[in-house]
Amino acid sequence: MAMTQFISIFFLILHLPLFTLSINPNNLLFFPNTRNASRPAMILPLHLSPPDSSISSFNPRRQLQRSESKRHPNARMRLYDDLLINGYYTTRLWIGTPPQRFALIVDTGSTVTYVPCSTCEHCGRHQDPKFQPDLSETYQPVKCTPDCNCDGDTNQCMYDRQYAEMSSSSGVLGEDVVSFGNLSELAPQRAVFGCENDETGDLYSQRADGIMGLGRGDLSIMDQLVDKKVISDSFSLCYGGMDVGGGAMILGGISPPEDMVFTHSDPDRSPYYNINLKEMHVAGKKLQLNPKVFDGKHGTVLDSGTTYAYLPETAFLAFKRAIMKERNSLKQINGPDPNYKDICFTGAGIDVSQLAKSFPVVDMVFENGHKLSLSPENYLFRHSKVRGAYCLGVFSNGRDPTTLLGGIFVRNTLVMYDRENSKIGFWKTNCSELWETLHTSDAPSPLPSNSEVTNLTKAFAPSVAPSASLDNFHQGELQIAQITIAISFNTSYTDMQPYITKLAGFIAHELDVNTSQVRLMNFSSLGNGSLSRWVITPRPYADFFSNTTAMSMISRLSEHHMQLPATFGSYKLLNWNAESSSKRTWWQQYYWVVALAVLLTMLLGGSALGIFLIWKNRQQAEHSYKPVHVAVPEQELQPL
Structure with missing residues (x-):
């Protein structure tokens, strides 16, 4: 039975527990808290500027190596600069088998990690789709014990978080495999997390999917990994500067710099x-x-x-x-x-x-x-x-x-x-x-050799032109009709095959395009790994990418900024080709429109063509570009 001892709250910024329930491996620790969103989030323009010369340089091989005394792996995870827009930093966590991706606020003041569940009756519209337990082969509900707040209908442990500004999160607890990205040494691990069934206030309106709790407590992702003895009892955060943003998070120990x-x-x-x-x-x-x-x-x-x-x-x-x-x-x-x-x-x-x-x-x-x-x-x-x-x-x-x-x-x-x-x-x-x-100092595992890549690429992707130089994009404003990329993975063809459809969604998410814009052309084995070729096309009813957009995609791929679940291992961009729209004939660009019109005319008579054109115009109106007012003030998300 849940305890309901409430504490008077005078602390308007920090969060305090309202009640506590504790357990061991079979028990769970709850810290429902309060918080206050008394100020708006920072709404700042994002500009790239040269690194501050006053900031010390470093050698990650010399100063930030994993502690030799602990011999534990660590999870290296990219941070995203949402502080500049939304008032917080996020990282990416994958849950389930096959993995489902979530953008989570990095919060050292919170214990439980939670994401919206597919069963949520009142959850906002966030960055990623809700977690679907039924689609995960490894999901298990945390069944009720005498020490947890029990949902009698599902016989599942529940969690509840309440905050001073009247926002809240509640749901059930589940256990599943969590993954930390393809650049982390730490293998996917089973962990307990919250599956939201209701959220209100700032939690409902925020863009981020949920919270990644790094505080102290049995439900903290840190405590769970430490209890499993898979990482040492330490973690590090590094937030980017005023204009550049970004940064890194490391779950596990590293050797500290001498002047720390x-x-x-x-x-x-x-x-x-x-x-x-x-x-x-x-x-x-x-x-x-x-x-x-x-x-x-x-x-x-x-x-x-x-x-x-x-x-x-x-x-x-x-x-x-x-x-x-x-x-x-x-x-x-x-x-x-x-x-x-x-x-x-x-x-x-x-x-x-x-x-x-x-x-x-x-x-x-x-x-x-x-x-x-x-x-x-x-x-x-x-x-x-x-x-x-x-x-x-x-x-x-x-x-x-x-x-x-x-x-x-x-x-x-x-x-x-x-x-x-x-x-x-x-x-x-x-x-x-x-x-x-950090992510270039230690490769998680070897990729195919150059000779393997050369031999297989010749046979595998004859239509992919030799990689152009990124400098070519700066020669005037080009209109890119499509981008073709060849990527190798160090994960075998057999292991990759069941998740290749999911991979298209992850690539689309990382390149900020829709899944419908990413199409798999070929997929085959490459030594002990695998090789895939993809075509990326403009959004519906757009004829081209700008050269700036194309350059951003290629740079993200070539510089290994694309974050994928650990299931896919590490990757390498082998080849790419950006096809200018000026090189495409009118027939190549619009053959499908003509073909469909002719087909409809043949099947239904002349009236069908009119119906088709009306449908097409309506679709264009529905997909017309509308400016987004990004500087709308938001409530600052206070810690849990």
């Missing part, structure tokens, strides 16, 4: 990841604060599911005064949203790497005297309406004495959550660049 700054994290203090912050300096000057100001209630908490940073009132006022004093003749302006009294400045320019000339460095000093220096992008966000203007991403936490540090605080910082040794480490680096080097 560590601070103690007390697991008994609270269920959240806390650090011992003692002082803050602005432009080298210590804020005149009692060190205990950062030790109230839950102390200083890191939460990846929060966008901004929140300080106790006295600390915030001191911080604001220091920033205003050091703003170097910048002009203060109104914020982008009149509903909030944001502190914003103009005059710093649009180049993020030059912000340090206008804004001061902020130092965080820990209990051991170790110091972490923050650049302006760690406490600012771009003004969404004024070019070259910036606003403070640090706010007052009101009457609550907890210090909460969200994603903005750790931009371009590798954060290592060393749970085994109760400490958290920080290392300034370029997080977008980190992912690129």
